[in-house]
Amino acid sequence: MPSQETKNTLDSSLSLSKSLMGAPLGTVPHKSHNDNTKGLNSSSSSSSSSQYHCSSFGDQDIIDDYELAQRKAAEAAWRRYQAVEWLQKMMDQGASESYLLPKQPTEEEFSLALRNGLILCNVLNKVNPGAISKVVENPILTIQSADGAAQSAIQYFENMRNFLVAVGNMKLLTFEASDLEKGGSSAKVVDCVLCLKGYHEWKEAGGIGVWRYGGTVKITSLQKESSSFLSLICSSESTDESIDDSVSSNEYDQQILEFLHISSDILLEESKAADALTFLFDHFGLELLQTYLTDRNGFDQTPLNTMLIDAVLRKVVHDFTRLLTLHGNQLELVLKQSLKGDLDSVSKAEFIEAISKYLKQRICGDSNDFSKLCICGGKSGEIQVTSSQNGNYLERLDHQQKLLEELKSAFQVSSSDAKQVISNWEGEVKRLEHHIQGLEVTSSSYHKVLEENRLLYNQVQDLKGSIRVYCRVRPFLPGQVSGQSTIDYIGENGNIMIMNPHKQGKDARKVFSFNKVFGTNVTQEEVFADTQPLIRSVLDGFNVCIFAYGQTGSGKTYTMSGPDLSTEGTWGVNYRALRDLFEISKSRINFVSYEVSVQMIEIYNEQVRDLLITDGSNKRYPQVLSF
């Protein structure tokens, strides 16, 4: 990096460059200035004193010239630093040749380091792999001294020649091998390196569009002897040459370069413009081709051959080029008119304003007048076709625009409907959620109540007595002699008074107590009513046993089974109990799963008999007595 003082000098040089853009051209410094980087600090300070000294004498021209020369020297050094910085960056860290190139070399150091061509060839091979197939590696002698360099002249000449040929083939800025010798123009070498750097950066960025060095000129072969504008602005500034009147044209070119200084943003815009032109050609050029190929004269079946295809393609390109040329000419005419033909003293701002004005005119007035600019082989008919096609496109575009609007409004209606439905559903879901929560609360409280009820219910059953004895009085059977009944009295509290007609006095009557006594006229339903609550207790997990006891013919079977199974009204306790059992278990099916099994046995004469046996064996179980 330059020292602070040097940097200040460079900065001031740059700001001077800007201020020169609007300055009258042709001012030439009279004093030469030796471009020595290491002498920049001293030259900077000495120039300050000189400037002060000269101005005290009032010779402003001399001051300006000297200042300009100083600025050019600083700028040349700055460019050289840039070139060196890039070369060092491109060389591998620790490469043998990297130490040859100091960070801020003098012009002589710069030339000496590059003279053997080794750095240049290796860097070029990195930018463009394989550009130089063989690089002669013999750098040691060249750096020792100028004599050493001479000893390896043959080797480095080969490198340099290969480098210059390769750079020339790439259409980049080049220089003469002698420019690296004493008295040569190292500035050209710097230009070549910076040109290579620019090319490398463009390639690294993807290589989009057409690469132009400095944003002004497409690099082709550089004609040194050419005095054309292009070659002039391509030629390098020679700050190490003596600055006198003979280089006034160089000064002029330099200032033009500064005037046309184009930033990287504009380069990007240029690239976009190239893309736009490609799009334009794809869109209109190829449409033009289709128009030419459309059959209008009944030659649809005419076979095409390479020659015809080439001719048609050439015509399309030719017509398209003419269209662009017409635009260019029109632009030139309008600009000249706008600038009133006074092109000798036009400022950049005026030129830009004229272009803006032209653009506005095109947008406001002429943009629809496409037919004027369309060239279809000079045939007015084709122009009309293009105009009508253009009209059709506009109609179609309008139609599609309307359809699009309709679709848009339909979509908005559907969208709002959908939103309404969604919001309704959300409301409904919330309502259901609320309802379910209520049901959950009710359900849980219901189960609590149910449990309480179950406990209380069974407590009641228990309080009624875990063992209950009921007495049922059988009526006289048909055909029985209806003599006097021994039943004297049946009380409500479960007492029954039995009368013995064969006895007298207090022994004639005896009172027996039961839980309840059923008279002769009691129905099967009434008898079961007292037993029924116990069935629910069974399903609540309590053990219940109901059995009938009595002498033969007393009515046990009648009470427990009933006289007629086909008549539900006469069903006894067993059937009614089973019916309730199934009904209650069915009502609890969502909460409890029950298994019901039935066994029917008879104990008679101290023998147990299975009454549900179906094989007719009349099986007995004397061993069951053990339970």
Ligand SMILES: Nc1ncnc2c1ncn2[C@@H]1O[C@H](COP(=O)(O)OP(=O)(O)OP(=O)(O)O)[C@@H](O)[C@H]1O
């Ligand atoms: N409450 C009643 N009302 C009308 N008839 C009855 C009643 N109880 C019993 N009977 C009748 O009395 C008769 C004897 O009854 P049942 O067969 O039920 O007696 P049992 O106690 O079962 O006799 P066993 O022990 O011999 O089997 C039957 O004809 C029956 O229909």
